[in-house]
Amino acid sequence: MNSLTRRCVSILSTQLLVQQQKQQQLLPVFRSQLNNKAYSQWHWSKDNPNYHYHIRSALKRRFYQTTNTPQQQQQHTLYTNLKSTCSISTAVNMGSANCKEYSTTTSKRVEDGCAKPQDGTYQSTTECDMSEYTSAVEVCNIEDLQENEMKQFSFDADTKVLVIKQDGQITAIGNKCTHYGAPLHTGALGQGRVRCPWHGATFNTRTGDIEDFPGLDSLPCFMVRVENDGKVKLRAKRTDLEKNKRLKDMVKRDKTNKQCIVVIGGGPTAAVFVETLRQEGFTGRIVMLCREPCLPYDRIKLSKGLDFALDKLEFRTAEFYAQYGIETLVGVEASSVDTVAKKVHCSNGDEVKYDQLLIATGLSPRKPPVQGVDLKNVFTLRTYEDARSILGAITPETNLVCVGGSFIAMEVAASLVNKVKSVTVIFSGEYxxxxxxxxxxxxxxxxxxxxxxxxxxxxSLSELYGNAEGFVNQVELNNGTKFPCDVVVLGTGSTYNTSFLENSGIHMNRDGSINTDMHLMTNVIDVYAGGDIANAPILANANQRGSIGHIQLAQYHGRVAALNMTGTIEDLRAVPFFFSTVFGKGIRYAGYGQYADVLIKGNLENFKFVAYFVDDHGNVVAVLTVGHDPVASQFAELLSQGKRLHRSHIEDGEDHLKWTHMLDEKKARVRCEC
Incomplete structure (x- = not known):
């Protein structure tokens, strides 16, 4: 740490102490106000899960209101600037800061119609071993790109690169999404980031860092140099080039750091969470409780195939977690949580004391209250073991019944129809x-x-009948219809895995979900909730809370929780993005909210269309596409920028996609209080 940084940290510490003292002085005032009849409404009650949120927000507002003199305003500005400066200094050891670039020596931006830039020179604030990089390769000319445009170019015979021109600057990152390999040049370009056309993963266009999900890895970041004659030349780090993806730099465990962060859950939220902690420089103890007898894996593939090998599904290996000092307690779940003593009681009898806690325990399948659901060969599908059991029970002579009209039952039916004698789907709706x-x-x-x-x-399902050996062999419906079956898969809803939190002080809703604020903190300080169980603010729904069981949002929650635990104030801003594939038809769905009307644009019969879901006020709350990429990603990017799409944008004129030009219009993000 250099002298300037030490001075910044020293001044920052002083300012933080001043802020803390102010808050301590104000806290009794607000507590007295809370007990006053004028403030005794339910929304200020201690029984309300938002009690702590309101106190924090009120203290923050009151603190800012006290900085009304010029000297106080100057001190507050200094504090803000120093915090920003120190955050940048800390990031030098992180992955994003190690993505260096060539830039022009001129300080002027390269705008369309301006003179070509001066000859570039390599600039970096960190040391770099240039032997790790390839020689410079000319990929294009600056004139090949318009402002706010991205294009794919060849770096070598095996590598495509995505070159972006935005704000007059040229940047270059890998062109293949690290999730399932989608070509990013066909995706949606936002302000400083590109969104995958298939599943909505988002990458920073300057660093290649992954910022929204699904996926885990970041993209390779290329050094850029623009010559006097406009030639754009790139250099790549050889290791990133070979893998076509990049793991952000992670610190390892320092046993002198006695802090401990625990995550209860071994799903996608936990997987991203523990990695982000190490990427953000946390060197203390990390403990991950995995209820299943395996490490976190890509669960959503199960209903689409059932026959994946576990090692092909797991996000990371045991060696990876060991290398970075992340303790994985496999086959262990939490039996209770003591939020006063800050202890997690485990099913194996151990106790783990924590400083901060993330609860990400997900869902369990719900069985309908029907006679016979406990017969043999009647399955639910949530875990890898469930998938193996279903696969082991079917043969080419099996009569399979799937119960439910949503994604689990429908995806299983589509994936197994060619492997069994018959597939029947039972559901209550018309479609x-x-x-x-x-x-x-x-x-x-x-x-x-x-x-x-x-x-x-x-x-609907009325009863299941079995043979003398206890295996299911017949289905009866509520209309009296009976037919034979050999295997039943139930896709009839889920319940939240939060019953172990009773008497913990953590407020749970009647359905078992947990309310959080914009940073995923619960009503208990230092306790966060993420993933399926989190009833969290949703940007696409005016920051009203909702619980959504999508892998994209689950992984995003892991990142946001880790950032807020390690000192970065990060609000929830992701737009829900769901995807599925049945019979080769890719479904993309972005957004969230109640709708009153559906506008269909395109050709339904050819499975090439866009469906706009419009609310009572004419606002488009969600978009579904089939065979029409990257419209869903463009819509998600639009909402993430704080913009709205109205039905008038779709109905005016023949081109219903004119609204995509709104992505180029800059709008400052407004931070929401919750």
């Missing part, structure tokens, strides 16, 4: 995928029938 509306639901209803799936709509 499956009720979230998509009648027109889209009927389209997929007809597709399933065309593929040989027997669709039993507008009915």
């Amino acid at each position: 499956p995928f009720v979230l998509f509306g009648d027109a889209v639901g009927q389209l997929f209803y007809d597709l399933y029938r065309e593929k040989g799936v027997i669709m039993k709509n507008q009915c």
Whole structure:
């Protein structure tokens, strides 16, 4: 740490102490106000899960209101600037800061119509071993790109690179999404980031760092040099080039750091969470409790294939977690949490004391209250073991029944229809995928029938019958219909895995979900909730809370929780993005909210369309696309910028996609209080 940095840290510490003292002085005042009848409404009650949020927000507002003299305002500005400066200094050891670039020596921006830039020189604030990089390769000319444009170019015979021109600057990153390999040049370009056209993962265009999910790894970042004649030359780090992806720099465990952060859960939220902690420089103890007898894995593939090998599904290996000092307690779950003593009581009898805690325990499948659901060969699907059990029970002579009209049952039916004798789907609605509306639901209803799936709509499961050995062999519906079956897969909803938190002081809603603030903190200080169980603010729904079981949001929650635990104030800003594939038809769904009307643009019969879901006020709350990438990603990017799409943007003129030009319009982000 150099002298300037030490001085900044010293001054910052003083300012933080001043702020803390101010808050301590104000706290009794606000507590007395809370006990006053004038402040005794329910929303200020200690029984309200938002009690702590309101205190923190009120203290913050009161503190800012006290900085009304010029000297106080100057001190507050100094504090803010120093905090920003120190954050940058700390990031020097992180992955994003190690993505260096060539830049022009001129201080002027390279705008369209301006003179070409001066000859570039390599600039960096950190040491760099240039032997790790390739020689410079000319990929294009600066004139090949317009402002706010990205294009794919060849770096070598095996590597494509994404070159972006924004704000007059040229940057270059890998062009293949690190999730499932989608070509990013066909995605959505936002302000300083690019969004994957398939599943919505987002990458910073300057650093290649992953900022929204799904996925774990970041993109390679290329050094850029623009010559006097406009030639754009790139250099790549050889190791990143070989893998076509990059792991952000991570620190290792320092046993002199006695702090401990615990995450209860071994799913996608936990996987991103523990990595982000190390990427942000946390060197203390990290403990991850995994209820399943395996490490975190890509669960969403199970219903789409069932026959994946576990080592192909796991996000990271045991060696990876050991290398970075991340303790993984496999096959262990939390039996209770003591938030006063800050202890987690484990199912193996151990106790783990924590300084900060993330709860990300996910969901468990719900079985309907029907006679016979406990017979043999009646399954739910949530875990890898569930998938293996289903796969082991079916043969080419199996009569399979899937119960439910949502994604689990429908995906299982589509993946197994060619592996068994018959597949029957039972659901209560007129069409499956009720979230998509009648027109889209009927389209997929007809597709399933065309593929040989027997669709039993507008009915429900009444009873399951078994043989003498206890295996299911017959289904009865509520309309009295009976038919034979050999295997049943139940896709009939889920429950939150939060019952172990009773008497912990952590407020739970009646359904078991947990309310959080914009930073994922619960009503208990230092306790956070993320993933499926979090009833968290949703940007796409005016920051109203909701619980959403999508892997994209689950992984994003892991990142946000880790950032806030390590000192970065990070609000929730992700837009929910769901995806599925049935019979080769890729479904993308972005957004969230109640809708009153559905506008279909395109050709339904050819499975190439966009469905706009519009609320009572004419605002588009969600978009569904099939065969029309990257519209869903463009819509997600639009909402993430704080912009709104209205039905008038779609209905005016023949081109319903004119609204995509709104992505180029800059709008300052407004931080929301919650």
